[in-house]
Amino acid sequence: MTNQLMDMKHADVILVEGGNPAENHPASFKHISEAKRRGAKLITIDPRFSRTAAMSDMWLAIRPGTDIAMISGFIKYLIDNERYDKEYLAYFTNASFLINKDFDFKDGVYSGLTEIEPTNGNGGRTFKYDKSSWAYELVGDNAESSGDGTAGMSNTITNEQKKPTGNNTLSSGIQIENLNLPAKREFVKDETLEHPRCVFQLLKKHVERFTPEMVEKITGVSQEQFLKAADIVTSTYSADKAGGFMYAMGLCHHTVGAQSIRAACIMQTLLHNIGVPGGGMNAMRGECNVQGATDFALLAGELPGYTKLPNTSRGENSLGEYLSKHTANNGYYMNRPKFIISMLKEWYGEHATLENDFGFDWWPKDDKKDHTHISIFEWMMQGNLEGFFAWGQNPVIGGPNSNFTLKALSKLKWMVNVDLWYTDTATWWKHVPDTPPEEVMTEVFVLPACNHFEKQGSITNTGRSIQWRYKAVDPLSGAHDDGDMLVELWCNLRDLYKAHGGVCPEPLVNLELDKFIDNSGKFSPIKAAWGINGYEVESGRLLQGFGELKDDGSTACGNWIYSGYFCNNDDKWNPAAQPTGSRGTRDIVVPGGDGDGLGIYPDWAFSWPLNRRILYNRASCDPSGKPYNPGRQLVEWDEANQKWIQYDVADFPVNKKPDETWPFMMTDETVARLFSPTMADGPFPEHYEAIECPIPNMASSQHSNPIALVYKGSSKTDAQTVEKYPLISSDFHLVEHWQTGSETRNQPWLAQIMPRFFCEIPTELAEERGIENGDMVEVFNERGSIKMNVVVTKRIKPYVLDGKSYYTVSMPFHWGWSADVIKGDVRNMVTPHYGDGNSSTPEFKTFLCDIRKVGE
Amino acid sequence: MGNLYHAPDVVNDVAVNQDFAMLYDSSYCMGCKACQVACKQTNMLPAPMKDEEYEFNLGGYTYPPENSGDNYLRMVFTEVDNPNGPKPFDWIIRRESCNHCTRAGCVEACPTGACHYVGNGSVDIDPHLCIGCKFCSTGCPWSVPKYRERDNINAKCWFCQDRLSQDEEPACVKTCFPDALDWGYRSTMLTKAQKRVEQLKSEGYEDACIYGEHEMEGLHLLQVLKYKPEVYGLNPNPSIPLMKTIGEAMTPVALAGVLGTLAFVSMSYKNNKNYKKPKLHYDPKTDETYTQDGEIWFKDEFKRKHSIEPGDEHKEQKLVEKGSDQTVVKTQDKSDEEVK
Ligand code: SF4
Ligand code: SF4
Numbered sequence A: 001m002t003n004q005l006m007d008m009k010h011a012d013v014i015l016v017e018g019g020n021p022a023e024n025h026p027a028s029f030k031h032i033s034e035a036k037r038r039g040a041k042l043i044t045i046d047p048r049f050s051r052t053a054a055m056s057d058m059w060l061a062i063r064p065g066t067d068i069a070m071i072s073g074f075i076k077y078l079i080d081n082e083r084y085d086k087e088y089l090a091y092f093t094n095a096s097f098l099i100n101k102d103f104d105f106k107d108g109v110y111s112g113l114t115e116i117e118p119t120n121g122n123g124g125r126t127f128k129y130d131k132s133s134w135a136y137e138l139v140g141d142n143a144e145s146s147g148d149g150t151a152g153m154s155n156t157i158t159n160e161q162k163k164p165t166g167n168n169t170l171s172s173g174i175q176i177e178n179l180n181l182p183a184k185r186e187f188v189k190d191e192t193l194e195h196p197r198c199v200f201q202l203l204k205k206h207v208e209r210f211t212p213e214m215v216e217k218i219t220g221v222s223q224e225q226f227l228k229a230a231d232i233v234t235s236t237y238s239a240d241k242a243g244g245f246m247y248a249m250g251l252c253h254h255t256v257g258a259q260s261i262r263a264a265c266i267m268q269t270l271l272h273n274i275g276v277p278g279g280g281m282n283a284m285r286g287e288c289n290v291q292g293a294t295d296f297a298l299l300a301g302e303l304p305g306y307t308k309l310p311n312t313s314r315g316e317n318s319l320g321e322y323l324s325k326h327t328a329n330n331g332y333y334m335n336r337p338k339f340i341i342s343m344l345k346e347w348y349g350e351h352a353t354l355e356n357d358f359g360f361d362w363w364p365k366d367d368k369k370d371h372t373h374i375s376i377f378e379w380m381m382q383g384n385l386e387g388f389f390a391w392g393q394n395p396v397i398g399g400p401n402s403n404f405t406l407k408a409l410s411k412l413k414w415m416v417n418v419d420l421w422y423t424d425t426a427t428w429w430k431h432v433p434d435t436p437p438e439e440v441m442t443e444v445f446v447l448p449a450c451n452h453f454e455k456q457g458s459i460t461n462t463g464r465s466i467q468w469r470y471k472a473v474d475p476l477s478g479a480h481d482d483g484d485m486l487v488e489l490w491c492n493l494r495d496l497y498k499a500h501g502g503v504c505p506e507p508l509v510n511l512e513l514d515k516f517i518d519n520s521g522k523f524s525p526i527k528a529a530w531g532i533n534g535y536e537v538e539s540g541r542l543l544q545g546f547g548e549l550k551d552d553g554s555t556a557c558g559n560w561i562y563s564g565y566f567c568n569n570d571d572k573w574n575p576a577a578q579p580t581g582s583r584g585t586r587d588i589v590v591p592g593g594d595g596d597g598l599g600i601y602p603d604w605a606f607s608w609p610l611n612r613r614i615l616y617n618r619a620s621c622d623p624s625g626k627p628y629n630p631g632r633q634l635v636e637w638d639e640a641n642q643k644w645i646q647y648d649v650a651d652f653p654v655n656k657k658p659d660e661t662w663p664f665m666m667t668d669e670t671v672a673r674l675f676s677p678t679m680a681d682g683p684f685p686e687h688y689e690a691i692e693c694p695i696p697n698m699a700s701s702q703h704s705n706p707i708a709l710v711y712k713g714s715s716k717t718d719a720q721t722v723e724k725y726p727l728i729s730s731d732f733h734l735v736e737h738w739q740t741g742s743e744t745r746n747q748p749w750l751a752q753i754m755p756r757f758f759c760e761i762p763t764e765l766a767e768e769r770g771i772e773n774g775d776m777v778e779v780f781n782e783r784g785s786i787k788m789n790v791v792v793t794k795r796i797k798p799y800v801l802d803g804k805s806y807y808t809v810s811m812p813f814h815w816g817w818s819a820d821v822i823k824g825d826v827r828n829m830v831t832p833h834y835g836d837g838n839s840s841t842p843e844f845k846t847f848l849c850d851i852r853k854v855g856e
Numbered sequence B: 001m002g003n004l005y006h007a008p009d010v011v012n013d014v015a016v017n018q019d020f021a022m023l024y025d026s027s028y029c030m031g032c033k034a035c036q037v038a039c040k041q042t043n044m045l046p047a048p049m050k051d052e053e054y055e056f057n058l059g060g061y062t063y064p065p066e067n068s069g070d071n072y073l074r075m076v077f078t079e080v081d082n083p084n085g086p087k088p089f090d091w092i093i094r095r096e097s098c099n100h101c102t103r104a105g106c107v108e109a110c111p112t113g114a115c116h117y118v119g120n121g122s123v124d125i126d127p128h129l130c131i132g133c134k135f136c137s138t139g140c141p142w143s144v145p146k147y148r149e150r151d152n153i154n155a156k157c158w159f160c161q162d163r164l165s166q167d168e169e170p171a172c173v174k175t176c177f178p179d180a181l182d183w184g185y186r187s188t189m190l191t192k193a194q195k196r197v198e199q200l201k202s203e204g205y206e207d208a209c210i211y212g213e214h215e216m217e218g219l220h221l222l223q224v225l226k227y228k229p230e231v232y233g234l235n236p237n238p239s240i241p242l243m244k245t246i247g248e249a250m251t252p253v254a255l256a257g258v259l260g261t262l263a264f265v266s267m268s269y270k271n272n273k274n275y276k277k278p279k280l281h282y283d284p285k286t287d288e289t290y291t292q293d294g295e296i297w298f299k300d301e302f303k304r305k306h307s308i309e310p311g312d313e314h315k316e317q318k319l320v321e322k323g324s325d326q327t328v329v330k331t332q333d334k335s336d337e338e339v340k
């Protein structure tokens, strides 16, 4: 979330797309309601009339999976109606940058698409983009020869077109072998935004197809409604208005998930809704600590603090080579070596020295073999995994394709499930298709964990606020803190390695986890917090922020973005005396406004980075540092005293004058990217249909995302599939239940308010099939079949194309077999193994199925 | 705001009680049911523990299918086509619980005085006096009180008198995220509701209205509705059903119909006949209210603690005595009348 929940009250328009805050993020609705009370318009784009739609001024009934077409329509509308500020775009974004001559986009495909061998033996990605043509034109480029040949090499990071300088000295003066720092790039720009190859013109051309007629045809939303919504949404371009965009899994759970979000980012940037109060790209995080989990390397291929794993297939075999690739040539990530060396120092302590690359060799490496969720189970099915930890996760219900998952698990020798409850992932062996429990040979260990009232530590909320929580009660006997279990596991493994040797013991043996253990032999979250916050190696002094980090091994820091959250050296053992434990309710009132606080409460806990509450806040002022919307600025240039006034913590180097600061300092270009070469499936978002979809792609002849991950093990899609399973299936979550339901289905008060698994179908489909409200029905496809009660409703509309109706069957996923109070079939029995081209997020929200009455 | 249970406005040195009311604004309610769960929790009401005990309810969202003696509050979801407003289709949500009437059918129907006016606008059923006869349910225009077998009483929302006495809002109000529920002086709530209705009208909800301003001489649950009450399934002109008290005459047919019940009730009442609401007295020295046998009377315990400004014993005594007198008198009046 770029902004904070409490700041949402300043929004004039809130657009919710692919989200349902009233049901899934009810706490956020307090702030949406506050905005509504102040006169904000709320628009919901959702295939289903959700409880959020019930609260909204407008509901656009979109066909599942067509969000990019809708947002591209908005972008076209705002460009056509000149609802943008040229000066802002030229200064704050890469709109004026010229793109390489060879860059091309034809009929749904960008230049550079090449076929590759799948990395998982069971399918996955079969195409990939060579991105050398998706490059900026640089000063000194020979306009005839496009790119320099090296551009496509490092295609997942931000450093295309690197020109090595031969410099191998870091800022602290130490020299690293094989280090070759990149040179700063000079971009060719056209600030009038007229050049046909400038980003703005390319974007304009790219969205040209998405006229209101086209949007209607693809999404099913009538032109009249679309235009009405477009007018409201794009009205926030004016400097005195702010529009917030809220989204959640409705955008993510698609093979075009990452690009749907990017489309919204582009729209919000064009409308100047980033870096201002009430605006933002607001990802609502569903789990109380999912933001924290993501910050600590939730994703395969990452290390804490959004650091990429070294990738040996791209030649990152030594610290020097790795830093050369990942250090930016401009902007804040020029400091990356400090973060990385400090992290290595925190992991390996005194074992990490300049001579051994600070232990770089012991870090895990990305072997490009696809270790994301679906792929893990595909590997498992192929018999490539012996053991498995499901730690605080319930993949049997929560992951896609449950029947497949069950069969895959039965190929394991052992598995460990750590959870509060005896979940479906602890009892899966009772349910393997075609295999009686006594024939399942996997040994299953269940370790009961304690819940958040029974341990202390910090959680990070959706607005990046890290809040400390204290232990309230002792856990039930037998249940343990996850930290204790992890540390004990490590101690035992280390001792075994020490006693018996083994292949490559160093990564485990040299890891310094014992420093997290307190005198009683237990895991100490406070000691861990010191490590995360960072300290001086010599003295142990806690650092005040990542500005103090060094790249010579004299500082250690477990996660640079958290630096400063636990930094009070005077009372090191007292979380309440630390920024993360502070509970001040002071708010900031900006002079010249309506006297109302910004809602950023700087003394309440600590928001990473550096307690900054609203990211990219440089954009609240014009290039010269004058507020765009007086009274709502977050920083401001004080001409008389020649310094920046900060209402929020500035998101740029404040020692520089307005024209010298970096408007968006986290990119190498130091501006926001409307065109982004970092995405795997195109620098602009393109509309593709889902892999399983009965409707042809009307925007191009490329039906689905060419680089989406399609695993063979679980699905067959061809023309027949569409005939056999003509219905579109989608899903939603309910406020009454929590994820896979292990907590809520075991709690009678919560079970009682939503006891039964159900699906929602449009009235028209019910009539066609003779299904009545409340009937027991079966939803099925090649992958599985599930039973539930049916809710026949007008809250889902059929999508009509050329006189033919297409229907959506929608289901929540919270039910399963193992709970003491309520049970139900597992919705993910029918979901496929398709993944998003960028993130591999499974396609939960658009695929095919059919429905019939039970007994027919 | 001062005390939420009894807010003595001191007029000419005499304490008078001002009514409190709950405001439910359906246009801000997102149907999250957090209030429903908070109600179960604060009142420690059990829910079924077995899968088999649950059933599917048509429409999929309104749960439980009916309120019960163990469920005082539920949110009701209705899909409506072409309501009179800016949306061509809407999914409306309303609150179903006791309305806390100024003229309460349940109180009028209750043979034992268990149903009573608390004095702050709320209507409560005293579980010690309730004999489980279900007359309150019949007397209520919305059949709110529900019979509860496990302790043979009728039960309903009591506006969390225990919490009020601790200067806390009712649990459901406290828990509501979007502030669709509010609590305060009835006059304040009414003004707020009127403003909101005006605003809704200006947004195009022509039929927006307050439910409870005049119904039953004024409800203490005020509901802001976006559409006409009928759209929500609410009776626009509620009245106490025919059989309001047993003593009152009925049509012969109806009378015949209830004779059986009556026989049963009188029997069960007989068992409780000797029960009399104890005469109470308040001792300012110990700050307690006692029954004749010298036991502390629990009902007044919370009043004792919080209703009165400390140090003003005189006023305190007066108020409590007034309260208990009223209740006792009423109880005896009615039981005499009804047993006859
Ligand atoms: S808690 Fe508030 S918003 Fe939620 S259902 Fe109850 S009244 Fe509505
Ligand atoms: S709504 Fe029914 S139960 Fe509640 S006070 Fe009125 S008559 Fe009594």
Ligand code: SF4
Residues within 6 Å of the ligand: B038, B039, B040, B042, B043, B072, B073, B097, B156, B157, B158, B159, B160, B170, B171, B172, B173
């Ligand atoms: S006021 Fe108390 S008893 Fe009544 S519904 Fe709310 S929580 Fe339940």
